[in-house]
Amino acid sequence: MWIAYYDESGDDGYPNYSSPLFSLSALYMHYTAWKANYEAVRDLRRKLKTTHGLPVKLEIHTKYLLLNKGPYRTLNLSGEARIAIVDACCDLLAELSAQAINVCIVKPRVKKTDYEVLGTALTYSVQRIENDLKPWDHPEHQFLIITDSGRVGKMRKTTRRVQVFNPIPSKVTGGTYRREIQALIEDPLPKDSKESYFIQLSDVLAYIVYLYAVLQTGVGAFPNRMPAGVDRAKVTEWMDMLKPCLNLSASGKEPYGVVFHPT
Numbered sequence: 285m286w287i288a289y290y291d292e293s294g295d296d297g298y299p300n301y302s303s304p305l306f307s308l309s310a311l312y313m314h315y316t317a318w319k320a321n322y323e324a325v326r327d328l329r330r331k332l333k334t335t336h337g338l339p340v341k342l343e344i345h346t347k348y349l350l351l352n353k354g355p356y357r358t359l360n361l362s363g364e365a366r367i368a369i370v371d372a373c374c375d376l377l378a379e380l381s382a383q384a385i386n387v388c389i390v391k392p393r394v395k396k397t398d399y400e401v402l403g404t405a406l407t408y409s410v411q412r413i414e415n416d417l418k419p420w421d422h423p424e425h426q427f428l429i430i431t432d433s434g435r436v437g438k439m440r441k442t443t444r445r446v447q448v449f450n451p452i453p454s455k456v457t458g459g460t461y462r463r464e465i466q467a468l469i470e471d472p473l474p475k476d477s478k479e480s481y482f483i484q485l486s487d488v489l490a491y492i493v494y495l496y497a498v499l500q501t502g503v504g505a506f507p508n509r510m511p512a513g514v515d516r517a518k519v520t521e522w523m524d525m526l527k528p529c530l531n532l533s534a535s536g537k538e539p540y541g542v543v544f545h546p547t
Contacts, residue, residue: 285469286427288312288413291477291486292435293347293494296402298391304504305497306389308405309489311482311529312413312427317381325481328376336365343477344484346370346491351509363511367518373488374525384489385412385531386542388497393546402435403442408543410446412534414467426467432483433474440471492526493542495519501544 289311294303313321332338337359348354350366361369377384387405410429417425431439446465477483496519498504506514523540532541 285315285424286312286413286417287315287318287482288427288429289480289482289486290406290409290429290431290435290439290472291483291490292402292405293487293490296389296405296435296438298394298399298401299397301391301401304391305494305501306391306401306405307490307493307497308387308389308402308409309486309493310385310409310413310429311377311382311486311489312385313380313382313482314424321380321382322481324376324380325485328372329481332369332372336361336369338369344369344373344488346373346488347507350491350511350514351507353509363513367511367513370488370492370522371525373485374492374522377485377488377526378528380529382529383416383531384486384526384529385409385416385534386489386493386540388493388542388544390497390501390503390544390546392503395546400442402438403445404545406439406442407446408545410443410465410468412531412543414465416531416533417467426469428468428470429472430475430480430483431472432477436472436474443468443472489526492519492522496523496540496542497544500542 292306292308294306295301296306329340333340342355349356349369387408389401389405413427417427419425447468448464475483495506498506499516499519527540530541534541535543
């Protein structure tokens with residue numbers, strides 16, 4: 285069995301929204317790799333406590349960390365230190381026995397007023413996890429979802445739907461064909477992100493992908509309080525660092541496998 289941890293960056297509102305982009309990241313691993321992965325993350329957190337004074341139990345929320353907001357302000361971390369923490373997380377993600385799938389919704393491209401941002405992103409994500417875990421009917425290739433409790437209700441609605449009706453666009457005929465999701469088990473399970481290192485790492489992925497999407501699509505902008513060291517070159521460096529864990533086949537047309545929708 286596989287475990288998929290989810291987190292997002294940006295809001296999922298549409299047609300009214302506060303962020304023009306929405307990125308959803310899934311970090312998934314085989315259950316036999318979970319213990320070693322957990323110990324690797326725990327070791328990193330202890331190291332970050334020693335090198336930067338980042339409390340082991342303090343949740344890593346990448347956007348707030350980089351912008352020096354919330355609890356991070358009292359730590360008096362320099363911009364260079366905050367960037368170094370994200371660097372360390374990227375290095376760790378590249379070394380874990382895990383894969384990541386990232387989906388980004390570009391809201392200004394959406395034409396339908398009833399477009400479901402989170403539902404669409406999750407559908408594309410779940411489809412690609414299942415594609416990666418072929419054959420779908422093998423017990424070892426089934427997976428479950430763990431996510432922050434705030435989005436469980438919406439995600440439950442989507443995951444139940446794709447297990448009974450999941451039309452796929454055909455690249456051959458131009459129409460659609462049905463292939464319901466087979467490998468997903470259980471409804472998405474809630475867990476407080478403060479209590480999950482892996483949800484926090486999904487947050488790292490989601491926010492870096494959000495910044496990458498700003499550069500790739502020209503939609504939105506970096507926040508004003510972003511450290512000077514976070515620019516196009518740095519975001520590209522982060523994406524390159526993450527490449528060993530990225531499922532590059534999730535999008536054949538994209539160098540980092542990021543699924544952008546609509547195209």
